[in-house]
Amino acid sequence: METVDYILVGQGVAGTHLGWEMQQAGLKIAVFDDGRADAASRLAAGIINPLSGRKFEVSWLYDLIYPLAVDTYRAMEAAMGISVFTERDIWNVWPSEQMRDAFTEYPSPYSENPAEPRYEAFLKAPYGAGIVKGANVDLATLLPAWASHIGARRETLEASEIRITDKGVEYRGLQARAVIFCEGVASPKNPWFGKLKFHPNKGEALIIRLPFDTKDIIKKGVTLVPMGDQTFWAGATFVWDYNNVEPTADARAQIESQLEQLLQVPYEVLSHKAAVRPAGPDRRPMAGLHPRIPQVGIFNGMGSKGCSLAPWAARKFVGNLLNGESIPPEIDIKRFFNALR
Ligand SMILES: Cc1cc2nc3c(=O)[nH]c(=O)nc-3n(C[C@H](O)[C@H](O)[C@H](O)COP(=O)(O)OP(=O)(O)OC[C@H]3O[C@@H](n4cnc5c(N)ncnc54)[C@H](O)[C@@H]3O)c2cc1C
Incomplete structure (x- = not known):
């Protein structure tokens, strides 16, 4: 049985940033992506625009997330020998x-x-x-570069074949602490997260x-x-x-x-x-492990701002997984489970 720390399902903008942060933290990952042609990340222009609305208001947390995004994209460029951030x-x-x-x-x-x-x-x-x-971020260059950097598996992960164990999860000869779904608009069909509102x-x-x-x-x-x-x-x-x-x-x-x-x-x-x-009802990212089944997690809800939100949200999620740091409540998946009770 091959052992990794986490299995990631989906390698769009969300799965790419989560995988990057995990790798930077020294975690071993297995990434599955079936390359759906209609995935948002394959069409997005990768624009990062600080202002919106008729009063040109600064976007939510922009002063915090933009510098972090710049550092992340620059570090990715250096690690992979690519140029994607302009x-x-x-x-x-x-x-x-x-x-x-x-x-x-x-x-x-x-x-x-x-x-x-x-x-x-x-x-x-x-x-x-x-x-x-x-x-803007050149996603058409970044996504394939990261896929080959980490050896992403170009196949569909069948959620019905995941076995939850005491130690984590098993899937077709792989074992991991948890599987994290970064599957974009496929999430409403997810066996653990499908009941959330998208x-x-x-x-x-x-x-x-x-x-x-x-x-x-x-x-x-x-x-x-x-x-x-x-x-x-x-x-x-x-x-x-x-x-x-x-x-x-x-x-x-x-x-x-x-x-x-x-x-x-x-x-x-x-x-x-x-x-x-892929967007949630409050237009904020969704990050975290399932409150009752911590062997599965979700990283989704990037809406129309994946390129600026995902680097920060991924760092918060990995800080939580590794060190137990709290995920900001605005993006913590628990906010939806509380509402479901
Ligand atoms: C027209 C358009 C323009 C946009 N412009 C911008 C922009 O300028 N700036 C910006 O920041 N954002 C933009 N966005 C939004 C941005 O595209 C999203 O925020 C982001 O791409 C979401 O990424 P994701 O990884 O969550 O989802 P996705 O891009 O949907 O990726 C999910 C991935 O998971 C894979 N997958 C799903 N299920 C499985 C499975 N079971 N097994 C294996 N693989 C699986 C899919 O193949 C896919 O590759 C735009 C979106 C659209 C549609």
Whole structure:
């Protein structure tokens, strides 16, 4: 029987960060990922945006989680010899005078008014633009690099074959202290965590070609994230009610309409993809071992902010597993079990 400390199920953004933190802490892990094409992490543009809403409020815990995320991505880059984390200006093109004025009215350490215009030949920007200091993570490089770094098993873990023992769990010749499910939108079918409330939402994006290149993220309704060679990620839609995870004509029309409002140059659509964001009812991560069956745990609920939340939440979870440190109550899975009682 092969022995590891933990078995991780799923290697999207959540499983990658949890595995990274475990490995940094000296734990031995076995990771299973079946590479579902519609997993959120395979479509996400990896944007980290510090501000949201009409008052440009700083996101929840941002001052704490962003520096930790930067350090984590830099350490991952060094360990794997990759380049995945880029700090970028988010060039917000204002849709109205009100938004332009609100940006000045609600200043933050992450916002600034531009000294000079940009993209005058390419964008329609009658109300000007503002700069937000953000970043993005190249998940299409990070996820496969981490998979090969740790030798992730490209297969489905069948939860029905997990045997809970006094010492932990056994699964097809593997034994571990616990199995942690980082399975994204598959969690509602999980035998131990399926009763928790999940509020997944569907998002669609286009990959387009434009006749210019930039390092900036450009945003006005639609967000454009540069992928190199004049190729951009353009998205995303946000829908609670959906029947399947296929790309839809409605979403494409919505994104194209936003592109028409933003661009004064032609664009070419190269592809159109859809995925589902795994989210809980309070839009906070879910981390922890099952309160009654500590041989199983969950790391999920990253919603639309996996790239900034997962590094911090994973560190908290591993601190709990290794040293018994408490998981912040806002992300502790116990908050849902208390509600289920
Ligand atoms: C259109 C769109 C745009 C987004 N943009 C951003 C963004 O710009 N910035 C940001 O931070 N976030 C963004 N997000 C959100 C982000 O994608 C999620 O927060 C994050 O990817 C969730 O990661 P996860 O690992 O929890 O889930 P997932 O990405 O769904 O990963 C789960 C993994 O588990 C595997 N799996 C499941 N069950 C099993 C099993 N039994 N055995 C083996 N493997 C299994 C799946 O194959 C999958 O690889 C976006 C999401 C969408 C849909």
